[in-house]
Amino acid sequence: MENYAPFFVLGAAVLALIFAAYKFFAVKKLPEGTELMASISSKIRSGAMAYLKRQYKTVGIFFVVMVVLLAVLAGFGFLTPFVPFAFLTGGFFSGLSGFVGMKIATYANSRTANGAKEGLNKGLKIAFSSGTVMGMTVVGLGLLDISVWFILLKFVFRLPIDEIMAAMLTFGMGASSMALFARVGGGIFTKAADVGADLVGKVEAGIPEDDPRNPAVIADNVGDNVGDVAGMGADLYESYVGSIISCGALAVAAGHGIGGVLLPMLIAAIGIVASIVSTFFVSTKESATQKMLLGSLRKGTYSAAIISAIASFILIWKLMPGENGLFGAVISGLVAGVLIGFFTEYYTSDSYKPTQKLSESSGTGAATIIIDGIALGMRSTAIPVIIIGISVIASYFFAGGMGSFESGLYGVGLSAVGMLSTLGITLATDAYGPVADNAGGIAEMSGLPGEVRERTDALDSLGNTTAATGKGFAIGSAALTALALIVSYTDKIQDLDPTKLNLTITNPATLIGLFVGAMLPFLFSAMTMQAVGRAAQKIVVEVRRQFREIKGLLEGKAEADYTSCVDICTKSSLKEMVAPAALGVLAPIVVGLVLGCNGVVGMLAGALVSGFVLAIMMANSGGSWDNAKKYIEAGNFNGKGSENHKAAVVGDTVGDPFKDTSGPSVNILIKLLSMVSIVFASIVVTYGGFGLF
Structure with a gap:
């Protein structure tokens, strides 16, 4: 079976990509609507493509430099040539x-x-189908990359399993680097446009959201795609492959051999099949409430989890006889993912009291809704931390941690794979949100009847909740994956020079590393949020200029210059994304050279703990502020145009960089730090610490 299993994984990857292609062309065949609707969509598409081309050129320079550097290190024997x-x-x-x-x-x-x-059902089906393309593409390409590398290294180059996993761990660094650039750059673009458009258009000028008179409206819609779609796709690809590869590396350390390495790949392959089947369960009724819409998507995600769980039990029973406890580890991850998703939904959806109470606090102004929103986000961190803690303990003991420390850690890695095993459909429920948001903008700009905008707003509000849920999955899996990567790093140091490790808390290097690591997510978040602020200021100035200088614009008698706002966002985001991304790459190298490998372990642990909590807080605060605004716009607490609404818009603009720039980027940061540390471990062991640590 071990000789055939990698090809089954490859087959599942191909199946996912075929299903994605089928959905892609099925959506593309549908009518775009009126000529004006098609024209607006074309402008959004052109702006998004122009941004991505320029972003990939910028990132391409970084990748060329890194490939040359890694090739030099490989030439000197610090790394394998792969x-x-x-x-x-x-x-x-x-x-x-x-x-x-x-x-x-x-x-x-x-x-x-x-x-x-x-x-409503027709709109949901189309938006969800586009999300399915994203979900299946991410898992398909992820398993394609993993399976092809594994097949080449095992059957062509015939490397032993430990060398195979050591080589494969490093392509996670490439995925993490790309994801960080995509999330940060796209997040700066989308939130600069969103904040600028809302502050001047909705608050100052009093015009509706997505009004064609707003010069930043096209940039806002472009941003939904480059940040919330392209950035998210790169982000979750990195989370997906990182969890599978790190789990495989732990299997080698635990002595489970090739069967243990193949198990997470096969669980992911089963998850693809389960996700495809479950996409057919998603539908809703006309005039559905938010709870009913959420229930429609839950049918898909819950059914995928059940199918995946049953199939995983059979797989473990056949592939690893006598290790049935591993099934408990997988289930702990699946259950933890579902629970984190539910409680994220509870704190961010306007169907529940936390967001409804947040909306009510808008009655006393912007300050109170901001205070309450931050408090809500802080409070919402408690349950996910407890869930992850229980999942770690459960998976550790289910996998035999009482008898073997390494086996227990392998169980923790499997729980991360279990959490992301149904990513195909989980991401579909997340990625559909920006499509619904764009659809609402097009409905407004093309003057469609009011009931159409009501339907797209309902889908958009649901999208805010599912996006927060998706971020919860990503953050939860990031914590488990980063923990597995820290263990992989210490295992590598043990192989290189076991005398170097001294991880007692009183070791100065470890202690300093803990402080530095705890600080990094905050410094990183500050850099990305200030980047959004600087870019948004430029948009605010430009929108005010156009309102002032283009005669007849506010009266609807002249057309806004949309291109200038798109160009400002593009230039600003590409410039501003470099420093935060560089921090993620350089920090572990600098810490390693100064404090040695013990300082690096401390840094990784500190970044993991503070980054996990900070990311949850920001994602949930931002999601709740956004839905509080929409709850008021739906006619509650005096409705659109009221003082409550204006306060909620300010809260939402504060939450924008929280939930769509800094928050989701932090979970990439904590894994990138680990990946870079593993790749440069040989350098740190040889030259790090100046002989003092």
Whole structure:
């Protein structure tokens, strides 16, 4: 079975890509609507493509430099010769995942708006189909990259299993690097446009959201695609492959051999099949409430989890006889993912009290809704931390941690794989949100009837909740994966020079590393949020200028200059994304050279703990602020145009960089730090610490 299993994984990857292609062309065949709707969609698509081309050129320079550096290190014997190529493929497929997702999203936006003219279910089906393309592309390309590398290294180069996993770990660094650039750059673009458009258009000028008179409206819709779709695709590709590869590396350390390495790959392959089947369960009724819409998507995600769980039990029973406890580890991850998703939904959906109470606090102004929103986000961190803690303990003991420390850690890695095993459909429920958001903008700009905008708003509000849920999955899996990567790093140091490790808390290097690591997510978040602020200021100035200088614009008698706002966002985001991304790459190298390997372990642990909590807080605060605004816009607490509404818009603009720039980027940061540390471990062992640590 061990000789055939990698080809089954490859087959599942191909199946996912075929299903994604089928859905892609099925959506593209649907009518776009009126000529004006098609024209607006075309402008959004052109702006998004122009941004991605310029972003990939910028990121390409970084990848060329890194490939040369890794090749030099490989030439001196610090790395295997496969590392530069693995790094390159990881980055390429991460970027490609985002590109394909953005491509379908920009085709589906006008088609979703047109479908919403027929009914809510039609709009949901089209938007969800586009999300399915994204989900299946991410998991398909992820398993394609993993399976092809594994087949080449095992059957062509005939490397032993420990060397195979050591080489494969490094393409996670390429995926993480690309994901960080995509998330940060796209996040700066989308939130700069969103904040600028809302502050001047909705608050100062008093015009509706997505009004064609707003010069930043096209940039805002472009941003939904480059940040919330392309950035998210690269992000979750990195999370997916990182969890599988790190689990395989732990299997080697635990002595489970090739069967243990193949198990996470096969669980992921089963998850693809389960996700495809479950996409057919998603539908809703006309005039559905938010709870009913959420229930429609839950049918898909829950059924995928059940199918995956049953199939995983059979797989473990056959592949690893006598190790049935591993099934408990997988289930702990699946259950933890579902629970984190539910409680994220509870704190961010306007169907529940936390967000409804947040909306009520808008009655006393912007300050109170901001205070309450931050408090809500802080409070919401408690349950996910407890869930992850229980999942770690459960998976550790289920996998035999009482008898073998390494086996227990392998169980923790499997729980991360279990959490992301149904990513195909989980990501579909997440990626559909930006499409629904764009559809609402197109409906507004093309003057469609009010009931169409009501339907797209309902889908958009649901999208805010599912996006927060998707971020919860990504953050939860990031914590488990980063923990597995820290263990992989310490295992590598043990192999290189076991005398170097001294991880007692009183070791100065470890203690300083803990402080530095705890600080890094905050410094990183500050850099990305200030980047959004600087870019948004430029948009605010430009929108005010156009309102002031273009005669008849506010009266609807002249057309805004949309291109200038798109260009400002593009230039600003590409410039601003460099420093935060550089921090993620350089920090572990600098810490390693100064404090040695013990300082690096401390840094990784500190970044993991503070980054996990900070990312949850920001994602949930931002999601709740956004839905509080929409709850008021739906007619609650005095409705649109009221003082409550204006306060909620300010809260939402604060939350924008929280939930769509800094928050989701932090979970990439904590894994990138680990990946870079593993790749440069030989350098740190040889030259790090100046002989003092």
